[in-house]
Amino acid sequence: MEEFGNIGVVGLGLIGGSLCIDIKKRKIANKVIGFSRRISTLKKAKSAGIIDEFYSDFNQGIKNLDFIIISTPINVIKDYFLLIKKTKPEILITDVASIKEKVVKDAERILGKKNNFIGSHPITGSEKSGIEWCQEGLFDGKVVVVTPSKFSNEKALRKVKKFWKLLGSKVILLSPKKHDYILGLTSHLPHFIVFSLLKTIGKIKYKDFVGGGFKDTTRIGKSNPELWTEIFFENKKNLLYWIEKFEENLNKLKNELIEEKIEKMKKELEKIKREREKFDEQK
Amino acid sequence: MEEFGNIGVVGLGLIGGSLCIDIKKRKIANKVIGFSRRISTLKKAKSAGIIDEFYSDFNQGIKNLDFIIISTPINVIKDYFLLIKKTKPEILITDVASIKEKVVKDAERILGKKNNFIGSHPITGSEKSGIEWCQEGLFDGKVVVVTPSKFSNEKALRKVKKFWKLLGSKVILLSPKKHDYILGLTSHLPHFIVFSLLKTIGKIKYKDFVGGGFKDTTRIGKSNPELWTEIFFENKKNLLYWIEKFEENLNKLKNELIEEKIEKMKKELEKIKREREKFDEQK
Numbered sequence: 001m002e003e004f005g006n007i008g009v010v011g012l013g014l015i016g017g018s019l020c021i022d023i024k025k026r027k028i029a030n031k032v033i034g035f036s037r038r039i040s041t042l043k044k045a046k047s048a049g050i051i052d053e054f055y056s057d058f059n060q061g062i063k064n065l066d067f068i069i070i071s072t073p074i075n076v077i078k079d080y081f082l083l084i085k086k087t088k089p090e091i092l093i094t095d096v097a098s099i100k101e102k103v104v105k106d107a108e109r110i111l112g113k114k115n116n117f118i119g120s121h122p123i124t125g126s127e128k129s130g131i132e133w134c135q136e137g138l139f140d141g142k143v144v145v146v147t148p149s150k151f152s153n154e155k156a157l158r159k160v161k162k163f164w165k166l167l168g169s170k171v172i173l174l175s176p177k178k179h180d181y182i183l184g185l186t187s188h189l190p191h192f193i194v195f196s197l198l199k200t201i202g203k204i205k206y207k208d209f210v211g212g213g214f215k216d217t218t219r220i221g222k223s224n225p226e227l228w229t230e231i232f233f234e235n236k237k238n239l240l241y242w243i244e245k246f247e248e249n250l251n252k253l254k255n256e257l258i259e260e261k262i263e264k265m266k267k268e269l270e271k272i273k274r275e276r277e278k279f280d281e282q283k
Numbered sequence: 284m285e286e287f288g289n290i291g292v293v294g295l296g297l298i299g300g301s302l303c304i305d306i307k308k309r310k311i312a313n314k315v316i317g318f319s320r321r322i323s324t325l326k327k328a329k330s331a332g333i334i335d336e337f338y339s340d341f342n343q344g345i346k347n348l349d350f351i352i353i354s355t356p357i358n359v360i361k362d363y364f365l366l367i368k369k370t371k372p373e374i375l376i377t378d379v380a381s382i383k384e385k386v387v388k389d390a391e392r393i394l395g396k397k398n399n400f401i402g403s404h405p406i407t408g409s410e411k412s413g414i415e416w417c418q419e420g421l422f423d424g425k426v427v428v429v430t431p432s433k434f435s436n437e438k439a440l441r442k443v444k445k446f447w448k449l450l451g452s453k454v455i456l457l458s459p460k461k462h463d464y465i466l467g468l469t470s471h472l473p474h475f476i477v478f479s480l481l482k483t484i485g486k487i488k489y490k491d492f493v494g495g496g497f498k499d500t501t502r503i504g505k506s507n508p509e510l511w512t513e514i515f516f517e518n519k520k521n522l523l524y525w526i527e528k529f530e531e532n533l534n535k536l537k538n539e540l541i542e543e544k545i546e547k548m549k550k551e552l553e554k555i556k557r558e559r560e561k562f563d564e565q566k
Contacts, residue, residue, distance in 0.1 A: 123494045143491050172491055185484060186492045190500050195555050196533040197476055200525070201468060202558035208426050208455055209469045210562055211406045213503040217473050220496040221559040225552035233545055242483070243537055247530075250479040254526055262516055269508035272478050275485035276504040279493055 004028055004163065005066030010035040010058070010080060012045050014126060015096050016071035017134030019167075020050045025136060028166050033061055041131055050134070062087045067163075070095040074230045077103055081110040081117075093117040094160050098125065098183065098227075099234045100147045100176040108151055118160040119147040119176060121183070122169065127222040140168035145183075147176045184238030189246060191228055192239060194221045287311050287446065288349030293318040293341070293363060295328050297409060298379050299354035300417030302450075303333045308419060311449050316344055324414055333417070345370050350446070353378040357513045360386055364393040364400075376400040377443050381408065381466065381510075382517045383430045383459035391434055401443040402430040402459060404466070405452065410505040423451035428466075430459045467521030472529060474511055475522060477504045 007029040009016045020032045034051035035058055036042050042054035055061025062068070062084065070080050074097045084091060089111060097103050100119045107117035122144040126133065144164040148157050161171050174182070198221040232239055256265045290312040292299045303315045317334035318341055319325050325337035338344025345351070345367065353363050357380045367374060372394060380386050383402045390400035405427040409416065427447040431440050444454050457465065481504040515522055539548045 123492060125494055125496065127496065142494075145492070170491075182489050182492050186489050186497060187494065189483070190480060190497055192536065193476060193480055193533070194500060195552060196536050197473060197529060198555045198559050199532040199536065199551070200472070200529045202555060205561075206465050206469050207562055207564065208453075209406060209428070209465050211408055211425075211470065213408060213410065213506075214469055214473055215562060216499040216502050217477060218559055218562070219499050222556050223496075225549055225556055228552055229545060229549040232540055232548070233543070236540055240537070240540065243533070246480060246483045247533075249482040250476070250526070250530075253475065253479055253482065254523070257515055257519055257523065260516070262512060265515065266508055266512040268482070269478060269511055272481045272485060273505050273508055276481050276501055279490055279498060279501075281490065 003159070004030075006031045006033060006064050008033045008035060008061060008065040008068045009051070010068060010070045011072035012036045012041050012050070012131050012134075013071065014129055014131070014133045015122065015124070015138075016069070017045065017050055017131040018124075018136070018138035019069060019071065019096075020045065021134060021136050022139060022167050024050070024052070026166055028163065029067075031064075033065060035061060045131060050131075058083055059087050062091070065091060067092045067094075067159075069093075073227060074099065074103070074234060078106040078110060081107055085111055090116060092156055092159055094120045094163070096120055096122055098187065098231050100145075100179040102234045104147060104149050104176040108149065113151040114153070115151075116153050116156040118152055118156050119179075120160060120164065121145045121147070121179065122164070123187075125187075127220050127224075129224045129227070137168070139164070142169050143172055144169040145172050145174050145179050147174055147179050149176060180235050181238050184235050185242045188231055188235055188239050189242040191220055191223065192232060192243065193246065194218050195228075197221075286442070287313075289314045289316060289347050291316045291318060291344060291348040291351045292334070293351060293353045294355035295319045295324050295333070295414050295417075296354065296412055297414070297416045298405065298407070298421075299352070300328065300333055300414040301407075301419070301421035302352060302354065302379075303328065304417060304419050305422060305450050307333070307335070309449055311446065312350075314347075316348060318344060328414060333414075341366055342370050345374070348374060350375045350377075350442075352376075356510060357382065357386070357517060361389040361393060364390055368394055373399060375439055375442055377403045377446070379403055379405055381470065381514050383428075383462040385517045387430060387432050387459040391432065396434040397436070398434075399436050399439040401435055401439050402462075403443060403447065404428045404430070404462065405447070406470075408470075408506075410503050410507075412507045412510070420451070422447070425452050426455055427452040428455050428457050428462050430457055430462050432459060463518050464521050467518050468525045471514055471518050471522050472525040474503055474506065475515060475526060476529065477501050478511075480504075 009020050023029050023032050031052040034045050034054040045051045104119045124142045164171050292303050306312050306315050314335040317328050317337040328334045387402045407421050407425045447454050
């Protein structure tokens with residue numbers, strides 16, 4: 001598809017690698033060019049047919065690109081903005097980070113307000129990380145939140161939206177601020193709570209006494225500690241707000257327990273169960 | 284297997300129904316006889332070949348039994364102890380409830396201290412309930428906690444242990460008190476926390492913004508509200524103790540966030556991840 005030309009994917013982990021696979025399978029680019037700090041990852045990706053070409057030197061590689069997708073750890077995204085500014089500041093760019101306010105602000109600060117960056121967040125994560133977990137169709141049927149700001153270029157926004165749709169994703173637009181507020185609740189809070197729960201259980205080794213429920217509940221506790229520390233700190237304000245709300249609700253249920261309000265708790269749990277079942281409608 | 288004679292299973296839900304299937308498949312009983320409040324469930328179980336016979340009248344059916352497994356809701360277990368006391372007080376009995384102190388005490392109070400009841404808790408639960416979910420091999424490779432008290436009959440204990448081993452389970456002995464303390468941490472606390480988390484999220488309908496991690500984390504929030512209200516109240520003392528420990532750990536992590544102790548949190552999450560991975564060793 002001429003429209004996207006050569007696509008460069010920076011960072012070939014679970015998300016970056018899976019992006020390359022689908023870009024190639026769906027013929028969205030002329031060529032998919034991989035970038036990674038690790039030459040071994042690049043060689044592995046090339047020999048597995050995940051990418052067409054690779055560059056270890058970003059400044060060299062970017063010359064041939066029309067669209068860059070940054071799927072690196074959050075704290076190095078701004079370094080790529082700096083490199084891009086020097087070499088090809090007008091290029092179309094998106095990212096895949098789980099937080100958006102900081103990334104969009106960095107783009108505006110570094111690339112200027114007339115940039116061609118549009119933030120994206122595909123809600124397809126996993127506790128797994130690394131190219132060995134990448135897979136075809138990871139984005140198919142999944143939600144991708146695209147977060148234009150008031151400075152966003154309309155044409156760039158149209159192209160980024162189109163890109164995700166070609167991968168089969170459902171695109172939802174939110175402001176970077178709204179994104180971080182909502183994902184703070186639906187994703188960052190559950191991770192924080194699960195880490196706290198595991199911290200409580202982990203000290204006592206009662207491995208024989210956990211069932212499938214426990215394992216599913218705490219699966220996200222195996223997520224990348226570096227990534228999640230970053231997400232928590234970058235979304236600190238919203239996360240603290242949601243933790244407070246969680247504590248209020250925990251206290252309400254705890255008080256029903258202390259005050260032996262059995263019928264009230266039963267009704268409460270019934271309501272919670274019904275609401276939870278509604279979430280299963282989403283693919 | 285002559286040893287177990289005719290086995291009666293009272294309550295044909297996920298656990299009870301699955302027990303019947305394996306008792307028959309593994310030929311552990313001469314006959315498997317089902318009991319349920321609902322005639323429709325009994326007819327369904329009989330025509331599906333899950334049970335050999337059924338009785339809607341418990342007093343009538345018990346005459347033919349050598350071993351009774353009570354897998355009803357917790358609050359009716361004592362009613363069956365009362366019925367058994369009248370009709371066949373010496374019969375071998377076990378149950379499958381998620382709490383044990385109360386059940387064992389009820390057995391001693393109602394059947395006397397020279398009874399043939401031995402409490403069991405197979406750690407094989409699910410958020411699903413009802414006979415339609417029962418399955419072959421549910422207990423195979425799973426832990427069953429068996430909870431003798433100081434009054435327990437040695438011969439009854441041997442038989443109950445043997446029964447679970449014939450189903451492929453790993454039997455672990457704990458006092459009823461220790462069982463409730465440990466399961467309060469490994470099972471009841473996670474359920475309480477997930478209900479609190481869902482109470483926080485449920486009010487705002489951001490269904491589009493949840494991923495697979497969220498769904499797995501909160502799957503147990505679809506569990507039977509009546510059952511879990513009972514478990515929480517029957518294990519109130521232990522649960523409140525563990526909730527307090529959880530709150531301490533949540534506060535520690537929250538303070539690291541507030542005080543921007545990034546490196547400390549990263550190390551903390553790494554430790555939590557490593558400990559969590561160890562739980563995967565258990566089948």
